[in-house]
Amino acid sequence: MKKVLFALTLLLSGISAYSQSIPYTNCEKCWLPDTLGNHRVVLTFSGSGKIAKAIIPWRRRDNDPENKRIIIQDGATSQKITNVKTGNINRETGEIYFEPTSGKGTYYVYYLPSKNEGRSNYPKGVYLKPEITASTDWLSALSSATAIPLANVKEFQSIDGFNTFYPMEVIATKAETDQLLSKHTGEDFLVFPEDRIYSIRMTDDLPQRWIERGPQSHFDGEAARNENFAFQLGLYALRDLQNVKVSFTNLTAAGGKVIAANKLFCINNNGVSYSGVPFSKTVDVTKGKIQALWCGIDVPEDAAPATYTGKAIISINGKTAKEITISLKVNSQLLKDGGVNEPWKMTRLRWLNSTMAQDNTVIAPYTPLVVKGNEISLLGRKVTVNKDGFPSQIQTFYTPEMTEYSKTPNNLLTEAIHFHFVKPDGKNMVLKSKGVQFTKTEPGTVQWAATSSNDTLKMEVTASLEFDGFIAYTVKVEALKDADLKDIDMHIPFKKDVAKYLMGLGQKGGYRPDNFEWKWDVAHKNQDGAWIGTVNAGLQYSLRDEKYVRPLNTNFYLQKPLLLPTSWANDNKGGITVAEKGEAILANNYSGERQMKKGDVLYYNFNLLITPFHTINTDFQWDNRFYHAYKPIDTIKAAGATIINIHHATAINPFINYPFIAWKKMQAYIDSAHDAGLKVKIYNTIRELSDHAYETFAMRSLGHEIYSPGKGGGFSWLQEHLGNDYIAAWFVPELKDAAIINSGQNRWHNYYVEGMNWLTQNVGIDGIYLDDVAFDRVTMKRVKRVLTKDGHPGIIDLHSANQYDKADGFNNSANLYMEHFPYLNRLWFGEYFDYEHNTPDFFLTEVSGIPFGLMGEMLQGGGNAWRGMVYGMTNRLPWSDGADPRPIWKVWDSFGMKGTKMIGYWVDTNPVKTDNDKVLATVYKKNGAVLVSIASWADADTTIQLKIDWKQLGIDPSKATITAPEIDKFQTARSFKLDEKIPVERAKGWLLIIK
Incomplete structure (x- = not known):
């Protein structure tokens, strides 16, 4: 006890x-x-x-x-x-x-x-x-x-x-509180400085601890040199308070020693956004409420041991300011990294304002952007900018196999992307462009601007293209005089051979419908755009306005949905149609009839992602086999895996998205894995955060900045210590680990980046396993930079449960997370994906990752081993549901998959086809031999005959053999004659070796 x-x-x-x-x-x-x-x-x-x-x-x-x-x-x-x-x-x-x-x-x-x-x-x-x-x-x-x-x-x-409720949740009685108030009738607020160890937890009740001590005008603390020292100023409002601010003076000691005022900060007043932009927060406190003001002192490394004294000044609109004397004893101890290895002392609060890895430096395998005239070249792609600022052409240079670059471009567009401003009579209003100007040309980012106008409207376009193929457009439309408009729309005219597949806008991934119409419904659907393309050329686009905020996802979309864009949606008059028009498949993004008064401004913003992002690294798929469980190193190595994923709720990573409590055990395990030649990645994502996070109440003091508002409830700890105003999330019964939902894009992302850097540099992690994602590409780029710094491998795989359901707003996982694909090494889009009843085009677009330069693995029910292999996919140990991938791994090794060229069934020139269009074949080719993966989507058992281009295979048919190696629970050993009919069971197939 x-x-x-x-x-x-x-x-x-x-x-x-x-x-x-x-x-x-x-x-x-x-x-x-x-x-x-x-x-x-x-x-x-x-x-x-x-x-x-x-x-x-x-x-x-x-x-x-x-x-x-x-x-x-x-x-x-x-x-x-x-x-x-x-x-x-x-x-x-x-x-x-x-x-x-x-x-x-x-x-x-x-x-x-x-x-x-x-x-x-x-x-x-x-x-x-x-x-x-x-x-x-x-x-x-x-x-x-x-x-x-x-x-x-x-x-x-x-x-x-x-x-425990002790000591910060043991309430003062009403009599004690009334007695305190009677002593301070003329004051607007009281201040209770508090040590960092005792987080202020309550907002409606004074702690008995404060009654015993009374309000204070001084704070005494002790810190080491180079320590990120934190403390609290507990503010109790006796009247409504507006715009509470904390400022600081220098801290001085005898002999002229100084800790400058700029080394002191209050996270409640000022910060740096996740995208690196400084901001100020307004803090208002209602009468009778308590507000914790979390402050910090970055003690300089060269601070001489002494006692430093200064002031914290709390000012409030229309009220008398109060000064709190700060007396900080700096001892002779020198801490490494600010003492962040002791996070229970709140030494990591400064991470909330970190700008680590914000510079948009080029990340491998991407190459610096090159600008020649109006053309911008990037890895495997090229964008030509029209005089109005929109793309006149977008090209990719990938072969259909996606394993090589081609000298012949794949043009995505039949003509430039363009806007129409349609007058009531149906005629287009012509805007004259002043031409495009490039305003920034750096290796990672190119920016440009263009203005077009007439006497009625002015359109100002600013855009940026980044090294991974992401283009962000801000389109400002201003009325120079009153205007009646039948429509404002944007046309994206795709080439027909490119617009083969579509994903998004309520459509499951697969072949593009001949035509369809979509309308906005943000209250129920997380839909604002689509991906249209083919395997080696495509474009994702999404429609936004200036008020866009990333919604919640993964079971919580309905609690914080998309904001309806004023411009594109236009009170639900807007929508999208995709249909054939002339030589093009036209994506018509219309907003409908409206009136604009002189001076009115609308933002028709949109983003583009050019796919694929890079060629497929098939050798990574064959060489790196994931073991997704915390098991002894020897067990995992014996299973043939090479990379270990450590989930949360394990001994070395117990608490969800907060892998900092058992880090010494984690480090020891990783060291052992490295000695055995294995890599280790950990579960750590952003969407929800464990209640065991040391900074929980410091972040709660920031209102809804980091935690989403909600109805509370959930596990007892949350109700007993948070009270209300949160969304209860994932819970692990065995560990009593209860999480709450993050609000979206906020300063916790800065902490996350710093945390990933710390884990890489100090614990030795080889990457992260992401379980759905609640941050955007800005944070993903930063994370990839810190994970790969100093030669670390920085392997990232992304798991997603199928988001195409009511709770998730009927979005497609691949469409939702495509902005992260440039930085991933593997997909695991397996949970709630049906491998038995979906079509090949669905697997290709939604599950495999191949049109984006990635490969994946299966999960639900163990997947379908035969269908998976036509995309190079197996399942993952030990999440196999009886479908053990090791027999197939054994075939990979015996055949020698490393160095083979993957030629998928989707490639017109595939040298091995079947005579049944419901039975598909993918070839893995090397000199003198091929491994052919055959899978059936036929409704019943059938027989097929191979159609082989022997010349393309480079094999003499007179000397060729076709054999099926023995594969446990997959197929029995067998040989086939070249012209022999091959039986194929329903939903199954073969792995055949031709040599």
């Missing part, structure tokens, strides 16, 4: 000693919290009789305690006492009567019992309602009793230290 006593002397810097007669303790594993809750009161009874009374000064932060069950247990027998009756129950005290069944001794009062309902990983914590279990006779005796002996409160206990 680990005791944490109110009576202890607090030796931490800046905290005065105080005492309380009743201690708080943590009693680990003393009871089962799943049945009794996380908190109890220990009573001692020395009286006699059948009735005892307890008055418990529990000072509870939860509301409506009278509506929550009380369970009393006999300490001697561990039996529940049924003769119990509550008296006056409120947040400050509880009056309880019970039968002391063992007479003198110890009794336990459990006062927050709850149960979890619903799905185990998304529990709904429900607090038990009061119950009546007392017998009529006992209640009658209670009602007539005149003198009832008291049971004394010995201590308050929590199931462990993580669940």
